[in-house]
Amino acid sequence: MRKALLLAVAALALSAGTTMAQKKQLVIVVKGLDNPFFEAINQGCQKWNKENPDSEYECFYTGPASTSDEAGEAQIVQDMLGKAETAAIAISPSNAKLIAQTLKTSNPTVPVMTVDADLAAEDSALRKTYLGTDNYLMGYRIGEYIKKAKPDGGKICTIEGNPGADNILRRAQGMRDALTGQKDLAELKGEGGWTEVAGCPVFTNDDGAKGVQAMTDILAANPDLDAFGIMGGWPLFGAPQPYRDLFRPVADKIAKNEFVIGAADTIGEEVAIAREGLVTALVGQRPFEMGYKAPQVMLDLIAGKPVEDPVFTGLDECTKETADTCIQK
The missing domain is CATH 3.40.50.2300 (Response regulator)
Incomplete structure (x- = not known):
């Protein structure tokens, strides 16, 4: 049986x-x-x-x-x-x-x-x-937040992922269009008051730690930098503590819109980082x-x-x- x-x-x-x-x-x-x-x-x-x-x-x-x-x-x-x-x-x-x-x-x-x-x-x-x-719209909204915070423009660095990723390229284009009021600029050279500093955009291959290190290096080389446009949330959700360590010293400047960070995504630690005031705005996907x-x-x-x-x-x-x-x- x-x-x-x-x-x-x-x-x-x-x-x-x-x-x-x-x-x-x-x-x-x-x-x-x-x-x-x-x-x-x-x-x-x-x-x-x-x-x-x-x-x-x-x-x-x-x-x-x-x-x-x-x-x-x-x-x-x-x-x-x-x-x-x-x-x-x-x-x-x-x-x-x-x-x-x-x-x-x-x-x-x-x-x-x-x-x-x-x-x-x-x-x-x-x-x-x-x-x-809608990746173009996503980048455009990031650009609008940056422009609202610093309407007169400034020096900016764009953090991107893989150079062959169409979604990231569309976001970066949307951000540039929003900042300048112009279409299809491959690089910002003063349009709308915005200039992309040397060495940018930085391609990080979606690596959070690499992204934070890149931003550290860019800040060291450009102490007068005004903004970061981060086309993917990798530095925030992939390396949240190093990201916090990098930007806590400028939290007051972020609060006063003296330094602006517009970033993509709303996953992992990103919303907590926004709550802590260490990013100006997040535009997230689903x-x-x-x-x-x-x-x-x-x-x-x-x-x-x-x-x-x-x-x-x-x-x-x-x-x-x-x-x-x-x-x-």
């Missing part, structure tokens, strides 16, 4: 395992698994799985170990597109051009979309839609929502349903005064 029961349990387990193995995958490939921002996307993906246990599809989250591994992400995309289980794929391109070339080479037969970061405009036909932040919505968008694409392009997920804006209520619930 006991043996029969054990055999029955084993058979059920094997059946369940087979069922799980046969599930089709709605793949999300992010820039790197070492970034808390992307972990929030994963949490949204897993919530979708929990809410849809009987679906023939599962949300499958993956990416290279490090956000600096652009080639690794491209290889994962290629591998996922070669798997029979892959039913659709959502990609956050670390290097937009490299991912575009990977898609051209792979010639995917399943729906492709982008999430969080998009392909360059000239490659947009390679994907069905983009789901995520990564959990991206991960939660991506599977349904992929299912709509699989079914041939019309899907808007782009699908924006909104922004959260935080200052010291609004830190307790600034995040959408």
Whole structure:
């Protein structure tokens, strides 16, 4: 009797395992698994799985170990597109051009979309839609906060991530446009009173510690610097204590708008840092929502349903005064 029961349990387990193995995958490939921002996307993906246990599809989250591994992400995309289980794929391109070339080479037969970061405009036909932040608007809002604090302009340094990441480049463009009232300036040379100092923008490959060190070096070389525009929250959520140590001595200047810091994202310690008055303003994204919505968008694409392009997920804006209520619930 006991043996029969054990055999029955084993058979059920094997059946369940087979069922799980046969599930089709709605793949999300992010820039790197070492970034808390992307972990929030994963949490949204897993919530979708929990809410849809009987679906023939599962949300499958993956990416290279490090956000600096652009080639690794491209290889994962290629591998996922070669798997029979892959039913659709959502990609956050670390290097937009490299991912575009990977898609051209792979010639995917399943729906492709982008999430969080998009392909360059000239490659947009390679994907069905983009789901995520309006990155130009995000950068523009950061620029508006900086300009409001210092309307006469000053010296600024832009902190960016990967030089090939389309989302970061769009944010930087939005910030420059807001500061100057002009369009498509690649560098600020006095327009609107703003000048980007030598050595900027700084590309940090989404590394928080590298970002704080870069800002330390820029401040040492430019004691008359007026502002930082940080296009991703890496220095704040990736290295919160070094960031605090760097800017606590100028907290009074930040409070008086004598020194201005506009930064992206509202995750990890960032809102606490805003509450402490160590950043002028944060303009944040909604990564959990991206991960939660991506599977349904992929299912709509699989079914041939019309899907808007782009699908924006909104922004959260935080200052010291609004830190307790600034995040959408």
